[in-house]
Amino acid sequence: MIATPAEWQPRWERFAARMPELPTSFGAASGSSGGGSAILLNTAAANAMQQIPDGVVIQISGSLAPPEIKHTWNVVGELAGSDPKRRHEAISLSAHMDHLGVRRPVAGDSIYNGADDDASGVIAVLELARVLSAGPAPKRTVYFVAYGSEEQGGLGSRYFIEHPPLPLENLVANLQFEMIGRPDPKVAAHTLWLTGFERSNLGPELAQRGARLVADPHPQENFFQRSDNYILAKRGIIAHTVSSYGLHEEYHQPNDDITRIDFAHMTAAINAMHKPVVWLANSNFKPAWVAGKNPAEE
Known part of the structure; x- marks a missing residue:
């Protein structure tokens, strides 16, 4: 239970709008009943609670509305590999197509557009799909994926991984494109960064092939754990x-x-990923985790 003076209310609303870190596991531990709840009290109620002696059992009851069933969608495109010996291997290029919808108005505006988060990433996936499908068919199969409901805890990617279009051991690599519509002043112009760069050899290999790709300059934000990847x-x-x-x-x-999108930056960044992605889709290279950095073993 948390005492919340009226002036704290905007702070809690901003906190509620933040991107959650995606769960590290998707089943409750043995004997676990799940997570708890936070109950916000106004000042008067909090003061009254403080007067109750220790050891007194408090029972709180309430009514729950019937659950509302909602639907979400993934969009998956497939570019079949051309090499009979390699087409069973695949890479996936992905982004999430959802944002926050309609919420509490800010300065009279209640529509949360998500131009950078993550319409910019969807544009990258669509553009790479366009240019790859217009050229020679790659040796490996390429999947172009737009996930639904990333903002609700990665629901689209969780469904994808449980109902994959191919055996998971044949999915060589995934690149998720997230918020590439504006430059990061911490890196060079028209440069992108890769979350978890130090965890595998994929980022360094793509950089050697011309990708304007560097390590994540914000490690304290834990972005590697905060998207569908x-x-x-x-x-x-x-x-x-x-x-x-x-x-x-x-x-x-x-x-x-859209008025805040830097299209010159976004265009240059996507163009710089084109040839490295084509190389990955045609090469024999299979990326690997650095020893001790595989999330599946953490």
Whole structure:
């Protein structure tokens, strides 16, 4: 139970709008009954609670509304591999197509657009799908995936991993594109960064092939664990998120809109990923986790 003066209310609402860290496991531990709840009390109620002697059992009751059933969708495109000996191997390029919808108005605006988070990533996946399908068919199969309900805890990617279009051991690598619509001032112009860069040899190999890709300059934010890539990584798949999010103030706010997108940056960044992705889809290279860095073993 938490005492919440009226002036704290906006703080709690901002906290509730933050991206949650995706769960590291998807089943309750043996004997566990699940998580708890936070009960917010106004000042008067909190003061009254403090007067109750220790050891007194308090019973709180309430009524729950019937659960509301909602639906979400994934969109999956497949570019079949051309090599009969290699087409069973695949890479996936992904982003999430959901955002926060309609919420509490900020400055009169209640529509949370999500232009950077993550329409920019969806554009990257669509553009790479366009150029790869227009060229020679790659030797490996390529999946282009737009997940639903990432903001609700990675529901789309969790469904994908439980109902994969191929055996998971044949999924060589995943690149998730997340918030690439604006440059990060902590890295060079038109540069992207890769979450968990130090965890596998995928990032360094792509950089050697021309990708403008560096290590995540915000390790304290734990971004590797905060997008759909982590759902796949927990199953041992080499999966990272490509981003250039510079911790801008429009994150999860209504003013994350198209007027703030830097199209020159986004275009240059996507173009720089094209040839490295083509190389990955045609090469014999199979990325691997660095010893001790495999999320499936943590």
